[in-house]
Amino acid sequence: MNSSQPPFDIPLRLSLSVQAATSISKGIAEGAWQDYLPSERRLCEMFQVSRPTIRTALHQLAKNGLIEIRQGRRNRLLARPNPAARRRSHLVGLVTHEPIAHMSSTTYQIISKMSAHLAQHGFSTEVLVCQSFGARAQRRRLEEFVRQNRVLCCVLLSVRKDLQQWFSEHSVPALVIGSCHPGVKLPSLDIDYHSVCRHAGGVFLSKGHRHIALIVPYSGVAGDLASEKGFLESIPLNRSSDIRASIVRHNGTAQNITAKLDGLFNSVSAPTALLIAKTQFVFVVIIYLLKRGLTVPDTVSLIARDHDHIFEVVSPPLAHYTNEGGAFEHRLLRLMLQMVSQGYLSTEPSLIFPKYFEGGTIKKAIG
Numbered sequence: 001m002n003s004s005q006p007p008f009d010i011p012l013r014l015s016l017s018v019q020a021a022t023s024i025s026k027g028i029a030e031g032a033w034q035d036y037l038p039s040e041r042r043l044c045e046m047f048q049v050s051r052p053t054i055r056t057a058l059h060q061l062a063k064n065g066l067i068e069i070r071q072g073r074r075n076r077l078l079a080r081p082n083p084a085a086r087r088r089s090h091l092v093g094l095v096t097h098e099p100i101a102h103m104s105s106t107t108y109q110i111i112s113k114m115s116a117h118l119a120q121h122g123f124s125t126e127v128l129v130c131q132s133f134g135a136r137a138q139r140r141r142l143e144e145f146v147r148q149n150r151v152l153c154c155v156l157l158s159v160r161k162d163l164q165q166w167f168s169e170h171s172v173p174a175l176v177i178g179s180c181h182p183g184v185k186l187p188s189l190d191i192d193y194h195s196v197c198r199h200a201g202g203v204f205l206s207k208g209h210r211h212i213a214l215i216v217p218y219s220g221v222a223g224d225l226a227s228e229k230g231f232l233e234s235i236p237l238n239r240s241s242d243i244r245a246s247i248v249r250h251n252g253t254a255q256n257i258t259a260k261l262d263g264l265f266n267s268v269s270a271p272t273a274l275l276i277a278k279t280q281f282v283f284v285v286i287i288y289l290l291k292r293g294l295t296v297p298d299t300v301s302l303i304a305r306d307h308d309h310i311f312e313v314v315s316p317p318l319a320h321y322t323n324e325g326g327a328f329e330h331r332l333l334r335l336m337l338q339m340v341s342q343g344y345l346s347t348e349p350s351l352i353f354p355k356y357f358e359g360g361t362i363k364k365a366i367g
Helices: 016-029 040-047 051-063 105-120 135-148 161-169 193-206 222-233 254-265 279-291 324-342
Strands: 091-096 124-129 153-157 174-177 188-191 211-217 244-250 273-276 301-304 319-322 350-352 355-357
Touching (some): 040 051, 105 324, 135 161, 188 193, 188 222, 193 301, 193 319, 211 254, 211 279, 222 244, 279 301, 324 350
Parallel strands (some): 153 174, 211 244, 211 273
Antiparallel strands (some): 319 355
Protein backbone atom coordinates (compact mmCIF):
# COMPACT_ATOMS: atom_id res chain seq x y z
CA MET A 1 0.00 0.00 0.00
CA ASN A 2 1.47 3.30 -1.07
CA SER A 3 1.44 5.80 1.85
CA SER A 4 3.20 8.59 0.03
CA GLN A 5 1.61 12.08 -0.23
CA PRO A 6 -0.89 12.25 -3.15
CA PRO A 7 -0.01 14.66 -5.99
CA PHE A 8 -2.88 17.03 -5.15
CA ASP A 9 -4.04 19.21 -2.25
CA ILE A 10 -6.34 17.72 0.35
CA PRO A 11 -9.56 19.85 0.59
CA LEU A 12 -9.56 21.92 3.77
CA ARG A 13 -12.57 22.01 6.05
CA LEU A 14 -12.36 25.62 7.18
CA SER A 15 -14.41 26.80 10.13
CA LEU A 16 -16.62 29.90 9.87
CA SER A 17 -14.25 31.81 12.17
CA VAL A 18 -11.28 31.06 9.89
CA GLN A 19 -13.28 32.17 6.84
CA ALA A 20 -14.38 35.35 8.65
CA ALA A 21 -10.78 36.09 9.68
CA THR A 22 -9.66 35.62 6.08
CA SER A 23 -12.35 37.97 4.77
CA ILE A 24 -11.56 40.65 7.36
CA SER A 25 -7.81 40.45 6.69
CA LYS A 26 -8.54 40.81 2.97
CA GLY A 27 -10.65 43.91 3.73
CA ILE A 28 -7.78 45.35 5.78
CA ALA A 29 -5.33 44.76 2.90
CA GLU A 30 -7.73 46.42 0.44
CA GLY A 31 -8.17 49.48 2.67
CA ALA A 32 -11.85 48.88 3.45
CA TRP A 33 -11.39 50.61 6.84
CA GLN A 34 -9.16 53.33 8.21
CA ASP A 35 -7.48 53.07 11.64
CA TYR A 36 -10.29 51.03 13.27
CA LEU A 37 -12.48 48.04 12.44
CA PRO A 38 -16.27 48.40 12.52
CA SER A 39 -18.07 47.23 15.65
CA GLU A 40 -18.63 43.52 16.30
CA ARG A 41 -22.34 43.97 15.57
CA ARG A 42 -21.58 45.54 12.19
CA LEU A 43 -19.05 42.81 11.31
CA CYS A 44 -21.68 40.18 12.14
CA GLU A 45 -24.10 41.86 9.73
CA MET A 46 -21.46 42.20 7.01
CA PHE A 47 -20.27 38.58 7.10
CA GLN A 48 -23.56 36.97 8.20
CA VAL A 49 -22.07 35.11 11.16
CA SER A 50 -22.66 35.07 14.91
CA ARG A 51 -20.88 37.28 17.44
CA PRO A 52 -18.89 34.35 18.98
CA THR A 53 -17.64 33.52 15.46
CA ILE A 54 -16.54 37.13 14.89
CA ARG A 55 -14.82 37.28 18.27
CA THR A 56 -12.86 34.09 17.51
CA ALA A 57 -11.85 35.57 14.14
CA LEU A 58 -10.76 38.84 15.77
CA HIS A 59 -8.60 37.02 18.33
CA GLN A 60 -6.90 35.17 15.46
CA LEU A 61 -6.25 38.47 13.67
CA ALA A 62 -4.83 39.93 16.88
CA LYS A 63 -2.59 36.88 17.28
CA ASN A 64 -1.33 37.47 13.73
CA GLY A 65 -0.55 41.10 14.55
CA LEU A 66 -3.17 42.64 12.25
CA ILE A 67 -5.32 44.32 14.91
CA GLU A 68 -5.25 45.41 18.54
CA ILE A 69 -8.30 44.30 20.53
CA ARG A 70 -9.45 47.02 22.94
CA GLN A 71 -12.13 46.13 25.47
CA GLY A 72 -15.16 48.43 25.25
CA ARG A 73 -13.71 50.36 22.30
CA ARG A 74 -13.30 49.85 18.57
CA ASN A 75 -10.46 47.50 17.62
CA ARG A 76 -7.44 49.31 16.19
CA LEU A 77 -5.81 48.33 12.89
CA LEU A 78 -2.10 47.57 13.13
CA ALA A 79 -1.58 46.41 9.53
CA ARG A 80 -1.53 48.99 6.75
CA PRO A 81 -3.48 48.55 3.48
CA ASN A 82 -1.63 47.09 0.52
CA PRO A 83 -1.58 49.86 -2.14
CA ALA A 84 -1.65 47.27 -4.91
CA ALA A 85 -4.79 45.65 -3.47
CA ARG A 86 -6.62 48.82 -2.59
CA ARG A 87 -10.12 48.80 -4.08
CA ARG A 88 -12.88 51.31 -4.72
CA SER A 89 -15.26 51.72 -1.79
CA HIS A 90 -18.74 50.20 -2.14
CA LEU A 91 -20.25 51.70 1.02
CA VAL A 92 -23.14 54.17 0.88
CA GLY A 93 -23.77 56.14 4.07
CA LEU A 94 -27.32 56.97 5.22
CA VAL A 95 -27.12 60.09 7.38
CA THR A 96 -30.24 60.90 9.39
CA HIS A 97 -31.30 62.87 12.48
CA GLU A 98 -33.35 59.94 13.84
CA PRO A 99 -33.12 56.12 13.77
CA ILE A 100 -34.66 54.55 10.68
CA ALA A 101 -37.07 52.55 12.87
CA HIS A 102 -38.57 55.81 14.21
CA MET A 103 -39.51 57.08 10.75
CA SER A 104 -42.90 56.69 9.13
CA SER A 105 -43.70 53.35 7.52
CA THR A 106 -43.64 54.95 4.07
CA THR A 107 -40.13 56.40 4.57
CA TYR A 108 -38.92 53.12 6.09
CA GLN A 109 -40.15 51.18 3.05
CA ILE A 110 -38.50 53.60 0.64
CA ILE A 111 -35.14 53.33 2.42
CA SER A 112 -35.41 49.53 2.62
CA LYS A 113 -36.10 49.28 -1.12
CA MET A 114 -33.19 51.58 -1.89
CA SER A 115 -30.78 49.54 0.29
CA ALA A 116 -31.95 46.26 -1.25
CA HIS A 117 -31.56 47.70 -4.77
CA LEU A 118 -28.03 48.90 -4.02
CA ALA A 119 -27.15 45.49 -2.54
CA GLN A 120 -28.18 43.84 -5.81
CA HIS A 121 -25.56 46.01 -7.53
CA GLY A 122 -22.82 45.20 -4.99
CA PHE A 123 -23.12 48.23 -2.68
CA SER A 124 -23.66 48.06 1.08
CA THR A 125 -25.26 50.72 3.31
CA GLU A 126 -24.42 51.97 6.79
CA VAL A 127 -26.59 54.28 8.92
CA LEU A 128 -25.20 57.26 10.86
CA VAL A 129 -27.66 58.92 13.24
CA CYS A 130 -26.73 62.56 13.90
CA GLN A 131 -29.08 63.71 16.63
CA SER A 132 -29.15 67.27 17.88
CA PHE A 133 -26.26 67.36 20.36
CA GLY A 134 -24.32 70.29 18.94
CA ALA A 135 -23.26 71.27 15.44
CA ARG A 136 -19.55 70.86 16.14
CA ALA A 137 -19.97 67.39 17.61
CA GLN A 138 -22.17 66.37 14.68
CA ARG A 139 -19.58 67.48 12.16
CA ARG A 140 -16.83 65.63 14.05
CA ARG A 141 -18.88 62.40 14.05
CA LEU A 142 -19.65 62.84 10.37
CA GLU A 143 -16.02 63.41 9.41
CA GLU A 144 -14.93 60.34 11.37
CA PHE A 145 -17.69 58.21 9.84
CA VAL A 146 -16.78 59.18 6.27
CA ARG A 147 -13.03 58.81 6.81
CA GLN A 148 -13.01 55.59 8.83
CA ASN A 149 -15.37 53.74 6.48
CA ARG A 150 -14.06 55.21 3.22
CA VAL A 151 -17.64 56.11 2.28
CA LEU A 152 -18.31 56.26 -1.46
CA CYS A 153 -21.29 58.61 -1.20
CA CYS A 154 -24.09 59.54 1.20
CA VAL A 155 -27.85 59.87 1.31
CA LEU A 156 -29.05 62.64 3.64
CA LEU A 157 -32.42 62.06 5.32
CA SER A 158 -33.99 65.16 6.89
CA VAL A 159 -30.76 66.62 8.27
CA ARG A 160 -30.23 70.19 9.38
CA LYS A 161 -28.54 72.94 7.42
CA ASP A 162 -25.10 72.59 9.04
CA LEU A 163 -24.76 68.95 7.91
CA GLN A 164 -26.00 69.74 4.41
CA GLN A 165 -23.48 72.58 4.34
CA TRP A 166 -20.68 70.17 5.33
CA PHE A 167 -21.35 68.01 2.26
CA SER A 168 -21.60 71.01 -0.04
CA GLU A 169 -18.11 72.05 1.14
CA HIS A 170 -16.48 68.60 0.84
CA SER A 171 -15.83 66.20 -2.01
CA VAL A 172 -18.11 63.38 -0.78
CA PRO A 173 -21.02 62.97 -3.25
CA ALA A 174 -24.40 63.24 -1.53
CA LEU A 175 -28.08 63.12 -2.39
CA VAL A 176 -30.59 64.89 -0.14
CA ILE A 177 -33.87 63.02 0.29
CA GLY A 178 -35.85 66.12 1.05
CA SER A 179 -35.13 69.73 0.13
CA CYS A 180 -31.93 71.74 0.44
CA HIS A 181 -31.80 74.62 2.85
CA PRO A 182 -31.33 78.13 1.40
CA GLY A 183 -27.74 78.65 0.34
CA VAL A 184 -26.96 74.91 0.04
CA LYS A 185 -26.28 73.47 -3.42
CA LEU A 186 -26.67 69.68 -3.36
CA PRO A 187 -28.59 67.18 -5.50
CA SER A 188 -32.02 66.63 -3.92
CA LEU A 189 -35.21 64.62 -4.37
CA ASP A 190 -38.35 65.67 -2.57
CA ILE A 191 -42.09 65.99 -2.64
CA ASP A 192 -43.02 69.51 -3.70
CA TYR A 193 -44.28 70.41 -0.22
CA HIS A 194 -44.55 74.09 -1.08
CA SER A 195 -47.08 73.34 -3.83
CA VAL A 196 -48.80 70.59 -1.82
CA CYS A 197 -49.52 72.86 1.15
CA ARG A 198 -50.54 75.74 -1.07
CA HIS A 199 -52.98 73.37 -2.81
CA ALA A 200 -54.34 72.06 0.52
CA GLY A 201 -54.98 75.60 1.74
CA GLY A 202 -56.84 76.32 -1.48
CA VAL A 203 -59.00 73.21 -0.98
CA PHE A 204 -60.02 74.43 2.48
CA LEU A 205 -60.83 77.93 1.23
CA SER A 206 -62.91 76.51 -1.63
CA LYS A 207 -65.05 74.75 1.00
CA GLY A 208 -65.71 78.05 2.76
CA HIS A 209 -63.28 77.67 5.68
CA ARG A 210 -62.05 81.06 6.89
CA HIS A 211 -59.61 80.01 9.63
CA ILE A 212 -57.27 77.19 8.62
CA ALA A 213 -54.16 75.85 10.37
CA LEU A 214 -51.03 73.83 9.52
CA ILE A 215 -49.80 71.48 12.28
CA VAL A 216 -46.09 70.93 11.65
CA PRO A 217 -43.04 69.83 13.69
CA TYR A 218 -40.53 72.53 14.52
CA SER A 219 -37.74 70.52 12.87
CA GLY A 220 -35.75 73.07 10.91
CA VAL A 221 -36.00 70.62 7.97
CA ALA A 222 -36.22 72.38 4.61
CA GLY A 223 -39.36 70.48 3.52
CA ASP A 224 -41.26 71.60 6.61
CA LEU A 225 -40.15 75.19 6.11
CA ALA A 226 -41.33 75.03 2.48
CA SER A 227 -44.65 73.65 3.74
CA GLU A 228 -45.17 76.68 5.95
CA LYS A 229 -44.37 79.08 3.13
CA GLY A 230 -46.72 77.36 0.67
CA PHE A 231 -49.56 77.15 3.19
CA LEU A 232 -49.39 80.87 3.92
CA GLU A 233 -49.32 81.62 0.19
CA SER A 234 -52.68 79.85 -0.20
CA ILE A 235 -54.32 82.93 1.30
CA PRO A 236 -55.12 85.39 -1.54
CA LEU A 237 -53.30 88.71 -1.46
CA ASN A 238 -56.62 90.56 -1.70
CA ARG A 239 -58.08 88.45 1.11
CA SER A 240 -61.01 89.56 3.19
CA SER A 241 -60.30 90.41 6.82
CA ASP A 242 -61.90 87.23 8.16
CA ILE A 243 -59.59 84.77 6.33
CA ARG A 244 -56.73 83.54 8.50
CA ALA A 245 -53.99 80.89 8.18
CA SER A 246 -52.16 79.76 11.34
CA ILE A 247 -48.90 77.82 11.66
CA VAL A 248 -48.78 75.59 14.76
CA ARG A 249 -45.27 74.26 15.44
CA HIS A 250 -44.63 71.45 17.94
CA ASN A 251 -41.67 69.39 19.17
CA GLY A 252 -43.06 65.99 18.18
CA THR A 253 -44.34 64.83 21.58
CA ALA A 254 -48.03 64.14 22.24
CA GLN A 255 -47.90 66.39 25.31
CA ASN A 256 -46.55 69.34 23.35
CA ILE A 257 -48.99 68.81 20.47
CA THR A 258 -51.87 68.77 22.96
CA ALA A 259 -50.67 71.99 24.59
CA LYS A 260 -50.34 73.71 21.20
CA LEU A 261 -53.80 72.57 20.13
CA ASP A 262 -55.27 73.77 23.44
CA GLY A 263 -53.96 77.24 22.67
CA LEU A 264 -55.35 77.04 19.15
CA PHE A 265 -58.85 75.82 20.00
CA ASN A 266 -59.22 77.93 23.14
CA SER A 267 -58.78 81.07 21.06
CA VAL A 268 -61.68 83.33 20.10
CA SER A 269 -61.58 82.11 16.50
CA ALA A 270 -60.80 78.37 16.48
CA PRO A 271 -59.87 76.83 13.10
CA THR A 272 -62.37 74.69 11.21
CA ALA A 273 -59.78 72.96 8.98
CA LEU A 274 -56.39 71.40 9.74
CA LEU A 275 -53.51 70.32 7.48
CA ILE A 276 -51.22 67.92 9.37
CA ALA A 277 -47.59 67.30 8.40
CA LYS A 278 -46.00 63.87 9.10
CA THR A 279 -48.12 60.74 9.23
CA GLN A 280 -47.19 59.83 12.82
CA PHE A 281 -48.93 62.96 14.15
CA VAL A 282 -52.24 62.59 12.29
CA PHE A 283 -53.91 60.26 14.78
CA VAL A 284 -52.51 62.23 17.74
CA VAL A 285 -54.48 65.22 16.43
CA ILE A 286 -57.60 63.15 15.70
CA ILE A 287 -57.65 61.69 19.22
CA TYR A 288 -57.24 65.19 20.63
CA LEU A 289 -60.23 66.42 18.62
CA LEU A 290 -62.38 63.51 19.77
CA LYS A 291 -61.54 64.23 23.42
CA ARG A 292 -62.75 67.78 22.90
CA GLY A 293 -65.97 66.55 21.31
CA LEU A 294 -64.89 67.75 17.85
CA THR A 295 -65.63 65.29 15.06
CA VAL A 296 -64.02 64.91 11.64
CA PRO A 297 -65.31 66.17 9.24
CA ASP A 298 -68.57 67.49 10.79
CA THR A 299 -66.82 69.99 13.06
CA VAL A 300 -63.23 70.08 11.76
CA SER A 301 -62.06 69.21 8.24
CA LEU A 302 -58.70 67.49 7.94
CA ILE A 303 -56.02 66.76 5.31
CA ALA A 304 -52.81 64.79 5.88
CA ARG A 305 -49.84 66.26 4.02
CA ASP A 306 -48.12 62.88 3.65
CA HIS A 307 -49.09 59.36 2.64
CA ASP A 308 -49.75 56.22 4.66
CA HIS A 309 -51.69 53.25 3.32
CA ILE A 310 -53.87 53.21 6.46
CA PHE A 311 -55.35 56.58 5.45
CA GLU A 312 -57.22 54.85 2.62
CA VAL A 313 -58.65 51.94 4.65
CA VAL A 314 -60.03 53.78 7.69
CA SER A 315 -63.61 55.07 7.63
CA PRO A 316 -63.98 57.70 6.47
CA PRO A 317 -60.76 57.62 4.40
CA LEU A 318 -58.45 60.52 5.21
CA ALA A 319 -57.82 63.16 2.58
CA HIS A 320 -54.09 63.14 1.84
CA TYR A 321 -51.41 63.32 -0.86
CA THR A 322 -50.18 60.00 -2.21
CA ASN A 323 -47.13 58.90 -4.20
CA GLU A 324 -49.03 57.28 -7.05
CA GLY A 325 -47.32 54.46 -8.93
CA GLY A 326 -44.14 54.61 -6.85
CA ALA A 327 -42.84 57.63 -8.78
CA PHE A 328 -40.69 58.74 -5.84
CA GLU A 329 -39.06 55.32 -5.39
CA HIS A 330 -38.35 54.91 -9.10
CA ARG A 331 -36.73 58.35 -9.32
CA LEU A 332 -34.68 57.66 -6.17
CA LEU A 333 -33.32 54.34 -7.47
CA ARG A 334 -32.31 55.95 -10.77
CA LEU A 335 -30.50 58.79 -9.03
CA MET A 336 -28.71 56.45 -6.61
CA LEU A 337 -27.39 54.19 -9.34
CA GLN A 338 -26.20 57.24 -11.27
CA MET A 339 -24.40 58.60 -8.20
CA VAL A 340 -22.62 55.36 -7.25
CA SER A 341 -21.56 54.70 -10.84
CA GLN A 342 -20.63 58.23 -11.99
CA GLY A 343 -19.78 59.89 -8.68
CA TYR A 344 -21.91 63.00 -9.19
CA LEU A 345 -25.44 64.31 -9.76
CA SER A 346 -26.86 67.57 -10.99
CA THR A 347 -27.67 70.03 -8.19
CA GLU A 348 -30.94 70.94 -9.91
CA PRO A 349 -33.72 69.99 -7.43
CA SER A 350 -35.87 67.03 -8.44
CA LEU A 351 -39.43 67.61 -7.19
CA ILE A 352 -42.47 65.34 -7.40
CA PHE A 353 -46.03 66.55 -6.93
CA PRO A 354 -48.10 63.69 -5.48
CA LYS A 355 -51.71 62.91 -6.34
CA TYR A 356 -54.41 64.43 -4.13
CA PHE A 357 -56.67 61.77 -2.55
CA GLU A 358 -59.89 63.49 -1.54
CA GLY A 359 -61.10 61.00 1.05
CA GLY A 360 -63.99 61.81 3.34
CA THR A 361 -62.53 64.15 5.94
CA ILE A 362 -63.38 67.48 4.30
CA LYS A 363 -66.74 69.19 4.54
CA LYS A 364 -68.10 72.61 3.71
CA ALA A 365 -67.73 75.04 6.56
CA ILE A 366 -70.85 75.58 8.64
CA GLY A 367 -72.21 79.10 8.13
